[in-house]
Amino acid sequence: xxxxxxxxxxxxxxxxxxxxxxxxxxxxxxxxxxxxxxxxxxxxxxxxxxxxxxxxxxxxxxxxxxxxxxxxxxxxxxxxxxxxxxxxxxxxxxxxxxxxxxxxxxxxxxxxxxxxxxxxxxxxxxxxxxxxxxxxxxxxxxxxxxxxxxxxxxxxxxxxxxxxxxxxxxxxxxxxxxxxxxxxxxxxxxxxxxxxxxxxxxxxxxxxxxxxxxxxxxxxxxxxxxxxxxxxxxxxxxxxxxxxxxxxxxxxxxxxxxxxxxxxxxxxxxxxxxxxxxxxxxxxxxxxxxxxxxxxxxxxxxxxxxxxxxxxxxxxxxxxxxxxxxxxxxxxxxxxxxxxxxxxxxxxxxxxxxxxxxxxxxxxxxxxxxxxxxxxxxxxxxxxxxxxxxxxxxxxxxxxxxxxxxxxxxxxxxxxxxxxxxxxxxxxxxxxxxxxxxxxxxxxxxxxxxxxxxxxxxxxxxxxxxxxxxxxxxxxxxxxxxxxxxxxxxxxxxxxxxxx
Amino acid sequence: xxxxxxxxxxxxxxxxxxxxxxxxxxxxxxxxxxxxxxxxxxxxxxxxxxxxxxxxxxxxxxxxxxxxxxxxxxxxxxxxxxxxxxxxxxxxxxxxxxxxxxxxxxxxxxxxxxxxxxxxxxxxxxxxxxxxxxxxxxxxxxxx
Numbered sequence: 001x002x003x004x005x006x007x008x009x010x011x012x013x014x015x016x017x018x019x020x021x022x023x024x025x026x027x028x029x030x031x032x033x034x035x036x037x038x039x040x041x042x043x044x045x046x047x048x049x050x051x052x053x054x055x056x057x058x059x060x061x062x063x064x065x066x067x068x069x070x071x072x073x074x075x076x077x078x079x080x081x082x083x084x085x086x087x088x089x090x091x092x093x094x095x096x097x098x099x100x101x102x103x104x105x106x107x108x109x110x111x112x113x114x115x116x117x118x119x120x121x122x123x124x125x126x127x128x129x130x131x132x133x134x135x136x137x138x139x140x141x142x143x144x145x146x147x148x149x150x151x152x153x154x155x156x157x158x159x160x161x162x163x164x165x166x167x168x169x170x171x172x173x174x175x176x177x178x179x180x181x182x183x184x185x186x187x188x189x190x191x192x193x194x195x196x197x198x199x200x201x202x203x204x205x206x207x208x209x210x211x212x213x214x215x216x217x218x219x220x221x222x223x224x225x226x227x228x229x230x231x232x233x234x235x236x237x238x239x240x241x242x243x244x245x246x247x248x249x250x251x252x253x254x255x256x257x258x259x260x261x262x263x264x265x266x267x268x269x270x271x272x273x274x275x276x277x278x279x280x281x282x283x284x285x286x287x288x289x290x291x292x293x294x295x296x297x298x299x300x301x302x303x304x305x306x307x308x309x310x311x312x313x314x315x316x317x318x319x320x321x322x323x324x325x326x327x328x329x330x331x332x333x334x335x336x337x338x339x340x341x342x343x344x345x346x347x348x349x350x351x352x353x354x355x356x357x358x359x360x361x362x363x364x365x366x367x368x369x370x371x372x373x374x375x376x377x378x379x380x381x382x383x384x385x386x387x388x389x390x391x392x393x394x395x396x397x398x399x400x401x402x403x404x405x406x407x408x409x410x411x412x413x414x415x416x417x418x419x420x421x422x423x424x425x426x427x428x429x430x431x432x433x434x435x436x437x438x439x440x441x442x443x444x445x446x447x448x449x450x451x452x453x454x455x456x457x458x459x460x461x462x463x464x465x466x467x468x469x470x471x472x473x474x475x476x477x478x479x480x481x482x483x484x485x486x487x488x489x490x491x492x493x494x495x496x497x498x499x500x
Numbered sequence: 501x502x503x504x505x506x507x508x509x510x511x512x513x514x515x516x517x518x519x520x521x522x523x524x525x526x527x528x529x530x531x532x533x534x535x536x537x538x539x540x541x542x543x544x545x546x547x548x549x550x551x552x553x554x555x556x557x558x559x560x561x562x563x564x565x566x567x568x569x570x571x572x573x574x575x576x577x578x579x580x581x582x583x584x585x586x587x588x589x590x591x592x593x594x595x596x597x598x599x600x601x602x603x604x605x606x607x608x609x610x611x612x613x614x615x616x617x618x619x620x621x622x623x624x625x626x627x628x629x630x631x632x633x634x635x636x637x638x639x640x641x642x643x644x
Binding site: 095096099105166249259 | 592
């Protein structure tokens with residue numbers, strides 16, 4: 001394995017002339033691909049002067065439908081979700097399996113990534129302060145979508161002969177449609193989704209993350225890493241390689257343990273910065289509301305803000321993409337719907353809490369000094385907002401961004417792998433090929449500009465949400481039935497609460 | 501309250517001494533022994549998706565290892581000396597699990613061995629014996 005890595009590295013170094021020109025070449029090569037993929041997936045229709053990508057509409061309509069169809073489960077199920085995570089309903093006679101808390105923590109560390117820091121800045125730059133409002137609305141509605149997908153993920157997962165589990169949209173598509181007598185169609189969308197998540201893993205869960213981690217490192221280094229994207233990329237790829245191919249799980253374990261604390265640390269400092277900008281808070285909040293409905297100074301007005309808000313929210317909390325259901329399916333429970341409840345908390349933590357906090361850091365800074373970020377976008381803009389108040393913060397932020405990026409990449413390498421093994425089976429050779437491709441894209445992510453990366457990532461992500469939401473519509477009645485039955489049994493006490 | 505004693509073993513010397521002590525007392529008083537092996541585990545750790553997917557298999561392996569490696573040999577000893585016993589293998593936080601099982605079996609006392617870990621470690625994480633003594637509803641014997 002080590003020899004393989006050395007060979008690959010030598011190969012990379014051989015083809016890489018060690019100068020800025022290489023990053024540019026890669027950039028020039030990817031830009032047209034990005035714009036082509038983007039134009040296909042983001043087929044736009046004109047709504048009141050704003051360009052509405054059909055796929056965003058697809059997600060919004062889905063989320064609204066599930067929220068209504070399940071009777072606002074995102075509100076009514078919230079308290080129960082917390083009880084489940086606390087272990088109130090865990091049978092004390094059979095401990096030792098994956099707990100609700102663990103499944104949630106794993107899924108959250110996959111979703112809390114650079115999107116929460118950099119993605120929000122992108123939303124505010126393009127969509128104005130009003131995008132924040134729609135971001136929150138999208139997070140709220142996304143809770144229902146997650147509920148549906150994660151319930152299905154557990155219900156239709158596959159127990160492998162070796163005792164491990166494989167779950168996720170491709171499995172609920174295949175089995176769910178089979179149950180409804182649509183075997184052929186189920187196989188088709190299952191395969192389509194598996195291809196989508198495998199390719200999509202290279203965008204949102206990979207290139208975007210490594211790209212923004214590099215950008216933040218470069219910002220901290222004062223531009224000293226300009227043109228050295230390939231080097232940082234190779235280093236990052238090497239660490240990812242060590243974990244996913246080399247099996248050095250200790251690195252992943254350490255990251256998994258640090259990331260939650262980093263997230264808390266990040267929110268804490270973000271709140272401090274917001275409080276330091278206290279004079280700007282009322283105006284910043286007012287801007288969010290007025291911008292949401294008037295969209296002043298933003299292309300496409302209020303609709304423009306809405307579209308951007310929704311787009312970035314999905315990118316961050318992954319509701320509708322189906323990825324989280326892969327992580328949640330590891331829970332062994334006789335009641336799949338419990339995992340649906342728990343997953344409600346994900347968009348809440350990711351979008352309604354963390355993204356909103358980031359948006360307020362940027363928003364209050366903008367009110368205090370509209371030109372605070374200069375030309376910076378993405379994570380660099382968020383970093384500038386922190387720097388205004390806490391001069392040394394970009395450094396720990398870079399460290400945090402790197403860890404966020406890393407843990408998201410590790411989670412997504414697993415999601416992509418599940419798509420891959422669904423398609424090609426569990427053979428080791430195939431899995432190694434997939435992992436090598438994944439590592440190569442980590443490196444490429446650092447060499448390309450944010451624009452094309454975002455286009456490709458967005459396009460790929462939305463590509464997988466098309467078959468996923470379609471399947472969710474078909475299978476939602478099953479989820480609703482399970483939910484109602486579960487609720488009834490909860491009421492009669494048939495489902496026991498062990499801790500009070 | 502039934503005439504039974506809960507004794508915790510973990511394959512260590514301390515655990516063996518606890519078992520020895522408990523079985524001696526059980527023989528004298530005609531008590532039943534509940535022998536428990538607690539596999540340290542918490543539902544609140546952070547894992548990778550892969551660890552979660554493999555958790556079920558891991559759990560079975562852990563139980564298997566504890567049962568064949570530690571609990572069965574202990575049971576063989578008790579059987580040989582004609583003591584009535586029952587065995588339990590359970591995942592969880594040691595002190596908390598011991599208390600739950602003590603309540604479930606309605607035992608008269610809990611017997612555990614001392615680990616004798618370093619001062620720093622105890623300072624940071626507390627000791628099982630210390631926690632147990634603080635919270636147990638029944639008398640606890642700590643065998644040195």
